[in-house]
Amino acid sequence: MRPLNDVISACPPSGIRRFFDIASEMDDVISLGVGEPDFVTPWRVREAGIYALEHGYTTYTSNAGLPELRQLICEGLKQRYGADYSWQDECLITTGVSEGLDLTLRVLLNPGDEVIVPEPCYVAYEPCVAFAGGTPVRVATRWEDGFAIDPAAIEGAITPRTKAVLLGSPANPTGAVQPREALEGLVRLAEEHDLYLVSDEIYDRLTYVGTHTCLGALPGARERTVVLGGFSKAQAMTGWRVGWICAPQPVAELAVRVHQYTMLCAPHISQLAAVEALAHADDEVTAMVADYDRRRRVFVKGLRETGLECPEPQGAFYAFPSIRSSGLDSETFAEKLLHAEHVAVVPGSVFGPSGEGHVRCSYATALPLLEEALVRIDRFLRSL
Incomplete structure (x- = not known):
């Protein structure tokens, strides 16, 4: 048989899913692995979806998405962060932020263009760059610096082929929130070198320390920045x-152009549920965020009490403790912890070389399970 696509064939399976699949075949596992809320969608949002289904909203929408939803998104960005995008021709509803990332990179990149990716980073960033024909270029960040980007380090990675910088804040896997000063330095760098900026802000509402900075709201950023949410x-x-x-x-x-030939539109029922979420479910969101914050403080304190150094996660719902004191690399640590104590975490190495020596723990898990996981982690560390 003729060979299949070289780029896709060379892409390894997700390191996150590997540990999730192992854990799913074991009994009594506490999974801190997959980054998914343990809350169900708020009832009023589910009810809006049920109403939409019962009343026959099962058709396509416009390719760009429901006008009401786009208006609410752009109004929210402006009111909350000062970002000013037009809902008519600068906002597109996608089938999850994953499709938004894929569309953005396909529109921005020509074959061989380079995209600078500060790491540790979400596992999809580098593959999506490669799938779009680009070349990801890693720039390390350090946990000693709170995983803040260093504009000087990014500038050192720029070549004539550099087209964009891709980053997430608040970040998966580290929980880091980029300081406004660092982001302002990145914008100045992008202006100087004529680069695009792609900002994954899916965790914007889950910011616990300070306030979220929308990259597209910074002076000089708007005309070169794509914000994903x-x-x-x-x-x-x-x-x-x-x-x-x-x-x-x-x-x-151009993103709409690709979208209309591939996905056509996000599900009509889901878009109507999203309208309800933005228009009427803010109290429920606030309550969930407060609960995550409580878990964050309990879990990080507990990790530190086991002897693991753990930078304070300022956003998202991940802790990224250092496991260097165990004497194990991150993959061995995760495997041994899973088999010995039935606690699933993700090796930091799957998020890039800077993640080695850490594991990612999602605290989007009920507090009693987090507390039991801490007991098991402590017992595991004492056994080493």
């Missing part, structure tokens, strides 16, 4: 598959 995390709507892109009109126009 969605409803999976803060609104607990992972299975509804609704995300969005806000981007300068030329980028958004």
Whole structure:
């Protein structure tokens, strides 16, 4: 048989899913592995979806998505962060933020273009760059610096082929929130070298320390910045598959063009549920975020009491403790912990070389389970 696509064939399976699959075949496992809220979608949002189904909203929408939803997204960005995008021609509803990332990179990149990716980073970033014909270029961040980006380090990675910088804040896997000063330095760098910026802000509402900075709201950023967001995390709507892109009109126009030939539109019912989430479910979101914050403080304190150094996660719902004191590499640590104590975590190495020496633990898990996981982790460390 003739060979299949070289780029896709060379892409390894997700390191996150590997440990999740092993854990799913074991009994009494506490999974801190997959980044999914343990809350169900708020009832009023589910009810809106049920109403939409019962009343026959089962058709396509426009390719760009429901106007009411796009208006609410752009109004929210402006009111909350000062970002100013036009709902008519600079906002697109996508089938989850994952599709938004894919569309953005396909529109921005020509074959061989380079994209700088600060790491540790979400496991999909580098493969999506490669699938779009680009070349990911890693730039390390350090846990001693709170995983903040260093504009000077990014500048050192720029070549004539550099087209964009891709980053997430708040970040998966580290929980880091990028300081405003670092982001302002990145914007100045992008202006100087004529680069695009792709900002994954899916965890924007899950910011516990300080305030979230929308990259597209910073002076000089708007005309070169694509902001990605969605409803999976803060609104607990992972299975509804609704995300969005806000981007300068030329980028958004081409993103819609690809979208209309591939996905056509996000599900009509899901878009109507998302309208309800933005219009009427803010109290429920606030309550869920407060609960995550409580778990965050309990879990990080508990990790430190076991002897693991753990930077304070300022956003998202992940802790990224150092496991160097165990004497094990991150993959061995995760495997031994899973088999010995039935606690599933993700090796930091799957998120990039800077993640080695850490494991990712999701605290989007009920507090009693987090407390039991801490008991098991402590027992495991004492056994080493």
